[in-house]
Amino acid sequence: MTAGPLAGIRILEVGHILAGPYATMLLADLGAEVTKIEPPTGDLSRQVSDAYFASLNRGKRSICLDLTTDDGMRRLGELAAESHALLVNLKPSAIRKFGLTYDALRRWNDKIVCVAITGYGLDGGDDPAFDYVVQAQTGVASLTGDPDGPPMLPGYSAADNSTGMTAALGLLAQIVSGRGGQVDVSLRDVMLSQLNYRASAYLNEGTEPRRMPNGAHSYYVPAQLFPTAEGTLALFVTHDGFWRIFAAEAGIDGFPTMAERAQRRDEVLAVVTEVLSRDTAAGWEARLRPLGVPAAAVRSLPDALDATPEMVVTAGDFRLVGSPIRVLGYEPQYGPPPKLGEYTDATVTVGPA
Structure with missing residues (x-):
């Protein structure tokens, strides 16, 4: 190895x-x-x-x-x-x-x-x-x-x-x-x-940071949590390509550009919220993920661990x-946590545990 x-x-x-x-x-x-x-x-x-x-x-x-x-x-x-x-x-x-x-x-x-x-x-x-x-x-x-x-x-x-x-x-x-x-x-x-882009918006444009409902992104629309028929869905539409695919699947007309969606945020969110209420969070995830649209049902930590x-x-x-860093050809050897002072009386030189 x-x-x-x-x-x-x-x-x-x-x-x-x-x-x-x-x-x-x-x-x-x-x-x-x-x-x-x-x-x-x-x-x-x-x-x-x-x-x-x-x-x-x-x-x-x-x-x-x-x-x-x-x-x-x-x-x-x-x-x-x-x-x-x-x-x-x-x-x-x-x-x-x-x-x-x-x-x-x-x-x-x-x-x-x-x-x-x-x-x-x-x-x-x-x-x-x-x-x-x-x-x-x-x-x-x-x-x-x-x-x-x-x-x-x-x-x-x-x-x-x-x-x-x-x-x-x-x-x-x-x-x-x-x-x-x-x-x-x-x-x-x-x-x-x-806080990179939040700080930059304030320092360069004078934009005061503010909280958005449902954890909404300050730039992208729709990009936030949405209630559904059962459960909560995270939908993150960051560009017009994602919107076209999502809108076609959801049966939504209009709002073709990011600029328009940002300008008409309340209208977009009202339409999207109504459409998403017609299916469950798990249902929308199953429909949207194969299309490449970033979406996921909100899971508990136990459910997330069971899924991975x-x-x-x-x-x-x-x-x-385990480690989030994967190196091709290397498999970490996860040793146990140490007992307090277990190597105190070992030789000074640090070597393999």
Whole structure:
């Protein structure tokens, strides 16, 4: 079997809960050797549940170090000397206090890449910056939900997961450069970046962002959730070709151009809503998908997992969602999540788990 694309890459992780551990788990899935450095009390996610911890830490090894002691700091340096990168998600003062920056570790290894995940940047202070807080601060919550209701949050940790992926990209980019150095990724900056076209419309055109009913797209019409005879349908018509096909199947006349549909949004939505009420969400999906029109019935997570069994993998005693990155010829080996400190007494050199 082909080795993973990151085989031989050794990564240290120091952090808790989600963003950092998710980043390094994605890298472990691709073959990197990830060593999780935990305090004697362990990653806080161990206190949530075993399944929660497993969902972010499969395929890693765990070493317990007390970084408040001279011995712990010495061991950290020895591990850094044998590693390509260190990824940490703690508040900036703790990152500096425990010597988890490139400036602190370069004496051990001037090629090491140090990635810091923080709320507002390494120089942005220690204000609390949890996922939901950052979504509120950056405008994400204000854009989510129906106009007549309160601001809403998505049903998963969008800021943490997005920041984890971004940090993994930054880590790999710096490794590819062949230079050691500091990479700084913040939850705030990632979420602002992901508001790309919304932010651009405001910055360049003065368009005030606003919530749309039923999660409607601000540009495309019809592109939103619709009630049907049974269930809810997501329909996403992004260009005139999709509209022609959908309109022919649905028996709708008129509104041939994107500009006209946007200008006459309320009329279009009224017509489409009435037509979609004549069949179920599952029925419309079955009719539209073979025609190439983007449409799907709203499913529960259990239904979505049942529909994609190939995405469910086994890691030790846990069934988890597998890596979203598929590399031709490579099949990830999903190891179990590590027991707390199970490799603490192993030799310093980081090698295959």
